[in-house]
Amino acid sequence: MTTTPNVPLPASDWLAWADAYTREHIDAYRAAIDQLKDGSERSAAETIALLDAADLELRTASAPCFLVSEVHPDERVRDLLEERGRETVALSTAQAQDRELFAVLDAVDAGALESLAARVLERALREFRLAGVHLPDAERARVAEIEERLTQLDQDFSRVVRDDVRSIRVPASALDGLPDDYREAHAPDAEGLVTITTDYPDSVPLRTFSTDADARRALTVAYENRGWPENDRVLGEILDLRAALAALVGFTSWADRDTQRKMVGSAAGIEAFIERLRDAVSAPAASDYDELLDALRASDPAVEVVDASNAAFASELLRRERYAVDSQEARPYLHIDKVRQGLLDVTSRLFGLEYTAVDAPTWHEEVRVYDVSLTGEPLGRIHLDLHPREGKYKHAAMFDLRPGVSGGPLFEGALVCNFNRGPLEHDEVETLFHEFGHLVHGLVGSRQPYVALSGIETEWDFVEAPSQMLEEWAWDARVLRTFATDDAGEPIPTELVERMRRANGFGRAQWAARQLFYSAVSYFLHRDRPADRTAYIDALRPRYDVLRQLPDTHLQASFGHLTGYSSAYYTYLWSLVIAKDLFTAFDGDDLFAAGPAQRYRDLVLAPGGSKDAAELVEDFLGRPYAFDAFAAWLDSAAG
Structure with a gap:
């Protein structure tokens, strides 16, 4: 295995590279799987090591498929990598349905393994069960056919949103x-x-x-209306196929199958969480709505409702009137170049990370590349692709470019965002801190001995918590003043940040209600699979969201999380409950204090997937996570 700090990206011929690089690692994966099944006598540890080597090769092949297909300017490169991405998913499905391979792993004596190897084995056997390895041949073939079609549909959905x-x-x-x-x-x-x-x-x-x-x-x-009407048809097929797949492998719903990999544990758990949050946010969110409506009517008495077209404007009016905060007031201090460097400096100071800018080939001239180390030891390489362009992914997310593992290759990842090239809104700064939290998690957690446990390989309804917690540093005046300066070099005034913080307190319940609505859309579309999804969502909205429906719009056609998170958009609120609890361990008067930050790095981020998320949180807090901090945050007065 190599420990070089970068994927060998080309300076020019990306099409040839994409073909050769993915094929090399797909072929190496196939060879490792064949070796596992060749009948050779191996110890339990040797079997798991070979399984993990195969896993590493497949992940190495698939990671650039799902990143570069979303960011490369050349449509031919994007198309090739989408095709290879489908191939890697098909290989993963075939592996989980391979009875010969299952027999090899099922025969491994878990008691002869050290704890992490046993965890790798346990997860692998779970994936066999979820893929229907026990099914008759025809039904297993149908599962594989559905998985392949779902991969195609997910790519189609994303491509339509990206291009529309x-x-x-x-x-x-x-x-x-x-x-x-x-x-x-x-x-x-x-x-x-x-x-x-x-x-x-x-x-x-x-x-x-x-x-x-x-x-x-x-x-x-x-x-x-982006993606409408094409993506509504795509989504309908996705929902039906997911339900069919779940039924084939023995689950009553897609969500019940999907939650086998999550903290919540069951579809019933999702419903219970959604309703608990609804009880907590409904009344204060309704109060927020009334205040937004009053603010709009003060300038235009003819306004009848608050909806997606005027809610942000109404919030801005309220912030100016009540808190003397104009969102544009902070922009002169938040130029993208200073914010980017400031983010690197803040996370370096917090977690001991060291960033070195490198001149390395990448997919676009605007992408900035850094090698990252911790206490002198290389961790990996990151690519910051922060600005919009034609044919590029339209949201903000972290993507792997290569998985990392202790004793093997170093992690490589990318932030893909769509920010201005000049001054930012503070909301964009918060988003950048959030997404960088994923990158820090991927880096720090990447040195586990098994790739199946390395990086962000924890339960998927926990992965947002580290990112949400890092947002807190974007709201601290002492932190902001280390990098947020105007053209004359004057730092952002502490008094302005305090006003921004007070203003940010308004509307939390309304924001939470909107997130709850998205969670409900994500979950209930999968549960009920309505024929008329627009009408269904319009009817669902009043139960969870206080904003009114904007007529003649079709949210589902561009709701990208319906592909990635599927029925589990609740993850954002679930993770936020945990993030607010994690933050209680930090000193609000000194967010740069080394002790809590480094304990958090070592106890929550560095273990990757080597422990259950609830155990990681309890290791750090000294107790199980609780709802109290989130409730206090939600109920706190704007001041």
Whole structure:
């Protein structure tokens, strides 16, 4: 195995590289699986080591498929890697249905293994059961067929969202209320009209600051109709196939099968969590809604409802009136270059990470590359791809480029975001800290001895907690002042940050209600599989979300988490409960204190998937996680 700190990305011929690199590791995976089944006598430890070597090769092949297919400017490269991605998923399914391989692993004496190897074996045997290794040949073949089709449909759904960039043309007056740099970047055309797209750097500022209600509404409708109607059909097939697959392998629903890998444990657990949160947020969220409506009516008495087209604008009005906070006030201190470097400095100071900028080939000239080490020992390499472009993934996420494992290859990953190239909104800074939390988790957790336990290989409803907790550092004045400076070098005023913090307290319940609505959409679409998904979502909304339905929109067609998180969008709120509890161990007066940060690094992040998430949290807190900190955060007054 190699310990070089980077995947050998090409300087030019990406098509040839993508073909050769993925084929090399797919072939090595096949060879390792064949070796496992060759009848040779091996110890239990040797068998698990060979299984993990095969797993490493398949993950090494698949990781660039799912990253580079979302970011490379060349459509031919994207198409090839989507095809190879489908191949790696098919190989994974075939492995989990391979009765000969199952017999080899089922015969391993778990008692002869050390604890981590036994955990790898336990997880592998679980995957055999979930894939239906016990089924008759025809039914196993049907499971494999469904898995292959689902991979194709997931890619189709993502591609449609990525490519469906819509736009509106509005008078220049629609930009009233927006920052100067935004207006300068959106000059009127020969007809005096301005084109605004649904990409984040265009749409978020206009929907937040424009005083033109018609423009905000038109852009929001365009944004919430991305992927319509094509992706509604794709989603319908996805939901039906997931239900069929779950039934084939012995589960009453997709969510019951999916939760076998999660902390919540069952579909009933998801429903119970959703309803518990609904009880907690309904009344305060309704109060938030009334305040938003009052703020809108103060400037326009004709406003009847708060919906997705005016909620951000109403929140901005309230922040200005009640807390003397204008979101644009912070922008001069939050230039992307300073924020990016500041984030590296903050996480270096917290966790002892060392970043070295490197001039290395990557998929686009704007991508920044850093090698990362901890106490002098290499951890891996990261790529920061932070700005929008045609054909690129439209949201913000962390992707693996290569898995890391102790004694073997180093972790390599990427942040893929869509931020402005100049000043940022503070919300974007918070998002960057959040996504970087995933990258830190992947790096620090990447040195486990088995790839199946290395990096972010924990329960999927825990993975957001480390990222959500890192957001806290984006709200601390002492932290922000280490990097948030204006053109004259003056740091962001502490008093401004305190006002921002107070203003951020408003609307928490309304925000939580909206997240709860998304969780309900994710779960109940899978449970009920309605024929008319738009009508179903419209009827579901009032039970969970206080914002009103925006007519003639189709949320489900661009709700990308319906592919990745499927029925488990509840994960964001579940993880937030844990994140708020984890944060209680830190000193609010000194977020740079080394003791808590390094304990957290060593006890929560570094173990990767070597322990259950609940055990990791208990190791750090000295007790099981609890709901109290989240409830206190939710109920805290804006001040």
